Amino acid sequence: MSEPGQESRCILETRGLTKDFKGFTAVKDVNLKVQAGTIHALIGPNGAGKTTFFNLLTKFLKPSAGSIVYDGTDITRRKPAAIAQQGVIRSFQISAVFPHLSARDNVRIALQRKLGISYHFWRPIRVLDQLNQQAVALLEQVGLRNFAETPAVEMPYGRKRALEIATTIALEPRLMLLDEPTQGMGAEDVGAVTDLIGRVVKGRTIIMVEHNLNVVSTLADRITVLNRGEILAEGPYDEVSRNPEVMEAYMGARDVE
Numbered sequence: 001m002s003e004p005g006q007e008s009r010c011i012l013e014t015r016g017l018t019k020d021f022k023g024f025t026a027v028k029d030v031n032l033k034v035q036a037g038t039i040h041a042l043i044g045p046n047g048a049g050k051t052t053f054f055n056l057l058t059k060f061l062k063p064s065a066g067s068i069v070y071d072g073t074d075i076t077r078r079k080p081a082a083i084a085q086q087g088v089i090r091s092f093q094i095s096a097v098f099p100h101l102s103a104r105d106n107v108r109i110a111l112q113r114k115l116g117i118s119y120h121f122w123r124p125i126r127v128l129d130q131l132n133q134q135a136v137a138l139l140e141q142v143g144l145r146n147f148a149e150t151p152a153v154e155m156p157y158g159r160k161r162a163l164e165i166a167t168t169i170a171l172e173p174r175l176m177l178l179d180e181p182t183q184g185m186g187a188e189d190v191g192a193v194t195d196l197i198g199r200v201v202k203g204r205t206i207i208m209v210e211h212n213l214n215v216v217s218t219l220a221d222r223i224t225v226l227n228r229g230e231i232l233a234e235g236p237y238d239e240v241s242r243n244p245e246v247m248e249a250y251m252g253a254r255d256v257e
């Protein structure tokens with residue numbers, strides 16, 4: 001959550017963002033502003049357009065109309081790799097974790113990627129030592145100190161998610177896009193991952209798609225509700241959750257928790 005007195009600066013803005021799929025409009029004229037240092041959640045019933053909107057932000061999809069402005073620059077026509085280089089990092093669903101490498105090696109690779117030294121294997125050993133120390137410190141931050149040597153594939157599901165958070169943070173994102181961080185989890189993992197996100201992302205800017213409304217109410221500073229590709233409501237959780245139009249849109253939606 002944002003700290004009191006933190007600057008209120010728009011880091012990401014979409015203007016009239018629209019995506020048509022062969023005549024079907026999945027995202028329609030979306031004007032969204034995300035303030036730096038806040039957690040902004042995107043919610044909405046099935047098929048509301050949340051994933052499509054996310055894919056537009058990360059450039060997996062090209063918009064049919066509209067623009068995306070990141071940190072004052074129009075990035076609408078930039079390639080996904082260029083966006084990542086500017087610090088827009090997506091986590092979850094498209095996992096950045098290598099299953100057969102240990103947790104520590106996974107984090108180390110992310111740190112190396114950040115430093116841009118992936119191919120500089122001739123670097124002195126002390127650089128690698130330094131990376132190892134940083135990797136262990138990051139693992140500690142996400143509660144995985146005891147899993148440092150465990151291959152990702154052998155880790156329980158909730159721990160794997162924690163590792164994904166560590167590899168994302170290793171890239172020092174300026175804007176983190178979290179794609180359903182608690183999807184497929186049991187209640188105890190949901191609580192742990194929610195706590196973890198709240199702790200480690202403090203002060204960072206997050207846009208999060210999340211179905212679990214408890215998670216959203218705990219973490220998000222601001223919520224945008226999408227319905228049929230359009231913004232239906234926006235505001236803090238208490239306000240949005242009492243909005244009759246939002247309640248109506250959610251009625252009968254089977255996956256609302």
Ligand SMILES: Nc1ncnc2c1ncn2[C@@H]1O[C@H](COP(=O)(O)OP(=O)(O)OP(=O)(O)O)[C@@H](O)[C@H]1O
Pocket residue numbers: 021024025026044045046047048049050051052053
């Ligand atoms: N590649 C595509 N071609 C055609 N239609 C698509 C495509 N991708 C998404 N859609 C449609 O666009 C609409 C929005 O889908 P999207 O996956 O963005 O919604 P969502 O809010 O993420 O839904 P969910 O909560 O179920 O994941 C849906 O009706 C979907 O069928």
